[in-house]
Amino acid sequence: MSSGGKIVQIEVINTSDLEGTQWKGEQILVIYEKEHSELNVENQKLVAKPETWDMVAETYNIAIEDGEAQLADNIEKILKSKGLDKGGSLVEMGCGSGHLSACLAKKGYKVTLVDFSSVALEKAKQTFEKYGLTGEFILGDLFKLSESVPECDFAWNSGVMEHFGDEEIIILMENIRKYAKKGVLYLVPNSNSIAYLLMRARLMADDKWIYGKEYLRRDYKEILSELGYRVVEKSYISTATVSAYQMWKAEREQGNISELYKELAEEKMLPVEEGYLIGYFASEHEKDMEVKKEYIGTALQDTRLFDLVACKIGYKELQLHVEELQLHVEELQLHVEELQEELSIAKDTIQQKNTYIMQTQNMCSEFSRKKLMRINHFIQRVKGQLIYGNKKDRREFKEWLFKRVIRKTGYSAGTEEIYNPWAAIRNKLNEAYACSGEIRFQDDFRCEMDLPIETKKKLQDDYTRCDVIILSVIDYNFRFQRPQHLASRFVADGHRVFYVNANFIRSDSITAEQKNLFIVDFASADYSAIYNMNGEVASDWMEEHLSNLVNSQAIRDAVVIVDYPNWVYGAEYLRKMYGFRIVTDYMDDYTGFIGTSEVFLKDNCIRLLGESDLVVASSQFLYEIAVQYTDADKIELIRNGTETEHFYQAFGKSNEDKEKKTIGYYGAVAHWFAWEKVCYVAERFSDCDIVIVGEVTEYREKLEKYKNIKLLGEKSYKELPQYLAGFDVCLIPFDASTDLIKATNPVKFYEYLSAGKKIVATEIPELMPYKDEYVYMSNDNKEFTEYVGLCLKGEDILKSEQECVDFARKNDWQERYSCFKKAYISRVPMVSVVVLTYNNIAYNKQCINSILKKTAYANYELIIVDNQSTDGTIEYLKELEQKNIHNLKVILNDVNYGFAGGNNIGIREAKGDYILLLNNLSFL
Numbered sequence: 001m002s003s004g005g006k007i008v009q010i011e012v013i014n015t016s017d018l019e020g021t022q023w024k025g026e027q028i029l030v031i032y033e034k035e036h037s038e039l040n041v042e043n044q045k046l047v048a049k050p051e052t053w054d055m056v057a058e059t060y061n062i063a064i065e066d067g068e069a070q071l072a073d074n075i076e077k078i079l080k081s082k083g084l085d086k087g088g089s090l091v092e093m094g095c096g097s098g099h100l101s102a103c104l105a106k107k108g109y110k111v112t113l114v115d116f117s118s119v120a121l122e123k124a125k126q127t128f129e130k131y132g133l134t135g136e137f138i139l140g141d142l143f144k145l146s147e148s149v150p151e152c153d154f155a156w157n158s159g160v161m162e163h164f165g166d167e168e169i170i171i172l173m174e175n176i177r178k179y180a181k182k183g184v185l186y187l188v189p190n191s192n193s194i195a196y197l198l199m200r201a202r203l204m205a206d207d208k209w210i211y212g213k214e215y216l217r218r219d220y221k222e223i224l225s226e227l228g229y230r231v232v233e234k235s236y237i238s239t240a241t242v243s244a245y246q247m248w249k250a251e252r253e254q255g256n257i258s259e260l261y262k263e264l265a266e267e268k269m270l271p272v273e274e275g276y277l278i279g280y281f282a283s284e285h286e287k288d289m290e291v292k293k294e295y296i297g298t299a300l301q302d303t304r305l306f307d308l309v310a311c312k313i314g315y316k317e318l319q320l321h322v323e324e325l326q327l328h329v330e331e332l333q334l335h336v337e338e339l340q341e342e343l344s345i346a347k348d349t350i351q352q353k354n355t356y357i358m359q360t361q362n363m364c365s366e367f368s369r370k371k372l373m374r375i376n377h378f379i380q381r382v383k384g385q386l387i388y389g390n391k392k393d394r395r396e397f398k399e400w401l402f403k404r405v406i407r408k409t410g411y412s413a414g415t416e417e418i419y420n421p422w423a424a425i426r427n428k429l430n431e432a433y434a435c436s437g438e439i440r441f442q443d444d445f446r447c448e449m450d451l452p453i454e455t456k457k458k459l460q461d462d463y464t465r466c467d468v469i470i471l472s473v474i475d476y477n478f479r480f481q482r483p484q485h486l487a488s489r490f491v492a493d494g495h496r497v498f499y500v501n502a503n504f505i506r507s508d509s510i511t512a513e514q515k516n517l518f519i520v521d522f523a524s525a526d527y528s529a530i531y532n533m534n535g536e537v538a539s540d541w542m543e544e545h546l547s548n549l550v551n552s553q554a555i556r557d558a559v560v561i562v563d564y565p566n567w568v569y570g571a572e573y574l575r576k577m578y579g580f581r582i583v584t585d586y587m588d589d590y591t592g593f594i595g596t597s598e599v600f601l602k603d604n605c606i607r608l609l610g611e612s613d614l615v616v617a618s619s620q621f622l623y624e625i626a627v628q629y630t631d632a633d634k635i636e637l638i639r640n641g642t643e644t645e646h647f648y649q650a651f652g653k654s655n656e657d658k659e660k661k662t663i664g665y666y667g668a669v670a671h672w673f674a675w676e677k678v679c680y681v682a683e684r685f686s687d688c689d690i691v692i693v694g695e696v697t698e699y700r701e702k703l704e705k706y707k708n709i710k711l712l713g714e715k716s717y718k719e720l721p722q723y724l725a726g727f728d729v730c731l732i733p734f735d736a737s738t739d740l741i742k743a744t745n746p747v748k749f750y751e752y753l754s755a756g757k758k759i760v761a762t763e764i765p766e767l768m769p770y771k772d773e774y775v776y777m778s779n780d781n782k783e784f785t786e787y788v789g790l791c792l793k794g795e796d797i798l799k800s801e802q803e804c805v806d807f808a809r810k811n812d813w814q815e816r817y818s819c820f821k822k823a824y825i826s827r828v829p830m831v832s833v834v835v836l837t838y839n840n841i842a843y844n845k846q847c848i849n850s851i852l853k854k855t856a857y858a859n860y861e862l863i864i865v866d867n868q869s870t871d872g873t874i875e876y877l878k879e880l881e882q883k884n885i886h887n888l889k890v891i892l893n894d895v896n897y898g899f900a901g902g903n904n905i906g907i908r909e910a911k912g913d914y915i916l917l918l919n920n921l922s923f924l
Contacts, residue, residue: 092113095121151181188217193273233280455551464852468559470497471530473502500520547577557579588743612630623635662688678709682706724751761776763778830860830912
């Protein structure tokens with residue numbers, strides 16, 4: 001089996017009858033294709049190419065994540081246990097994003113970062129600049145380290161050594177040892193962790209393993225001893241969140257075993273050996289010891305065997321799936337044959353019925369022209385109009401008699417069918433013939449057979465609301481924020497919503513999250529997410545994926561909501577190709593954004609603002625930026641909101657009998673967080689708990705200095721009310737001097753008020769209108785703390801709990817959605833559809849029903865003008881009126897004004913920017 005390459009075929013073969021082989025029975029045949037794109041061959045050693053890791057490094061974020069900070073805490077514990085405190089020197093050999101070294105630099109260590117990817121080093125530098133840290137950055141290959149690399153107290157790395165084979169790892173460790181005065185530390189995946197092995201097996205079985213060659217090595221200790229280290233220690237590093245994530249991946253992102261696993265891990269009920277990382281610390285090297293150049297361990301064999309078993313599992317699952325699909329296809333083929341047979345019989349039957357109808361119609365026409373029938377017609381008119389009729393009937397009889405008898409014309413006063421029974425029968429036959437026409441058996445049946453079954457079903461469904469395509473800034477299941485709130489309300493209003501995730505995966509998928517809400521994942525071999533994709537360069541990719549989405553889901557009319565500027569070229573394509581309108585939900589300012597290394601983001605943002613049909617700004621600050629790039633009449637100010645009922649669960653729930661008061665905050669803790677105010681509050685109110693619920697990416701060490709500050713980590717949206725219930729005072733401590741906060745309309749302000757809570761905030765511009773009514777505000781630490789004290793004592797002058805809730809209800813997400821939809825519809829030109837009817841009730845019903853059931857255009861009115869029908873059409877239209885259809889208007893003429901006159905009446909009543917005159921024989 002090849003040690004490098006991709007599997008192109010797996011097959012089970014039977015070797016029982018083959019001679020010359022000791023392997024008998026069913027065997028697994030694996031065919032590999034050698035990979036040359038990611039590897040150089042130098043002196044028969046496999047060495048990763050810098051270009052490959054440059055591409056990986058493009059996906060690195062600048063901000064440090066909470067899990068990385070926790071891992072750095074574990075590394076610090078190991079270093080301190082070995083006598084290396086703050087001020088000690090460290091060199092990270094293969095730094096990647098540099099986040100861990102940045103965390104250690106924050107803790108006071110002197111750090112040097114080495115990597116052979118120039119892109120990785122640049123990203124690491126940006127991280128250090130972002131957090132105001134210093135470090136030395138060296139571009140270098142670990143196999144060819146230069147003299148510029150300084151000798152430090154410890155050399156270390158994380159997530160590096162598992163990628164090398166036996167021969168390469170010996171060379172690598174020897175090179176790294178030369179730059180370590182006191183010892184080395186290697187952090188590698190725990191090859192015995194059940195969570196890790198399950199995740200690896202599942203991803204490999206599903207062909208979704210993206211981490212390259214990663215050896216299942218269990219002999220690091222032996223290798224380090226072979227290299228002359230007298231002291232080699234092994235320690236397990238466990239983070240419940242990471243291991244639970246691995247279990248979640250093993251479950252194909254479904255099920256709840258991962259939650260159980262996380263709870264057990266957090267409670268330390270799992271063996272320490274289950275930690276997802278192992279740290280190998282080695283020191284006291286014997287300098288004169290001769291190092292063996294060749295080392296053969298079991299890592300390669302173990303890895304090959306595991307990967308083969310995983311692929312075998314995937315092959316079996318795939319084989320079962322294929323067999324199920326084959327059975328399903330066979331069933332469908334039989335069903336299609338049955339339907340075709342039924343269709344053929346139905347066509348013949350209807351054709352025969354139509355022939356009989358036409359023959360009967362001809363007979364009726366002949367009968368109606370016979371002298372006896374004309375006499376009967378005359379008698380019926382004399383009886384119905386002249387003798388028993390009213391004044392109008394008698395006038396119509398005289399007009400008919402004058403035109404018909406004296407002038408001998410074909411004039412009719414509009415009541416011919418009432419007094420001519422053969423004409424009435426003929427019209428009924430017309431209706432029957434029209435009804436049979438509703439079943440269409442044109443040649444396009446064969447074309448529809450080429451469409452996927454699901455697509456054909458969608459085309460048959462009613463389509464009365466435009467679809468919504470959301471080109472997102474965050475994945476749907478990441479956090480429940482403004483995009484998710486708006487999406488859920490579009491769904492509740494009857495729209496189909498297609499939420500396109502911001503991160504890309506290895507295969508395209510569309511998943512039904514709930515009825516009418518679909519999560520769309522796009523696959524990309526070149527980009528990991530929309531954040532590092534320049535839509536102009538990747539326009540072909542965008543067009544292909546978006547057109548596939550539109551066609552497969554039978555999207556005929558849609559509004560495209562753009563949450564992130566790099567989607568702009570895809571949105572423009574959807575408008576140009578399908579006529580979909582573009583709405584930008586402008587939640588952050590990217591025209592001067594510093595949170596990304598991509599230079600094209602600013603240009604894309606400016607382009608998006610200019611090209612949008614509507615820009616929805618979430619704050620006044622953003623509104624003022626948007627107006628610089630587009631017309632003011634294209635911009636609407638729609639701020640954030642709250643799900644009142646969800647957070648109202650926390651109303652009145654604070655426990656007055658608890659030992660300590662609680663000052664609370666939930667949300668992220670990042671560079672814009674005013675940590676000094678929170679610490680000042682913690683010091684002033686040492687008898688209170690300061691509870692922070694959310695991911696902490698900065699200032700952790702400053703906050704952890706105070707024992708009464710409790711960092712609970714991130715919690716789900718569903719869990720937030722139970723934490724909010726315990727808050728006596730709620731904080732919004734943002735750095736109001738930053739543009740990011742100036743552009744922010746804080747969601748938590750409305751959410752806190754939904755629970756009737758007291759709020760103290762910094763001087764955030766968007767909250768200034770509510771100062772001293774719904775929120776106390778100050779940038780001064782002392783005054784900020786005094787306001788907290790007033791609220792704790794109940795001596796504040798803020799609105800009552802119920803008044804706060806009432807205010808929140810007026811700012812509910814449902815209200816925001818109504819404003820959002822109204823703003824969009826007002827930018828869509830109104831179309832007035834005018835339909836003229838005169839008899840032919842079957843066609844009338846079919847035409848009108850098709851308009852009402854198959855029109856998703858957001859802004860249209862339907863005007864039906866009837867020219868004095870006598871076949872039940874008027875009664876049908878009156879029934880429609882009683883249904884109070886908001887965009888329907890029915891006009892019943894007392895006189896038949898003819899085709900032109902009837903349409904002109906409809907045109908005069910029309911309010912639309914465009915008018916569509918639709919024949920009643922048209923079906924949508």
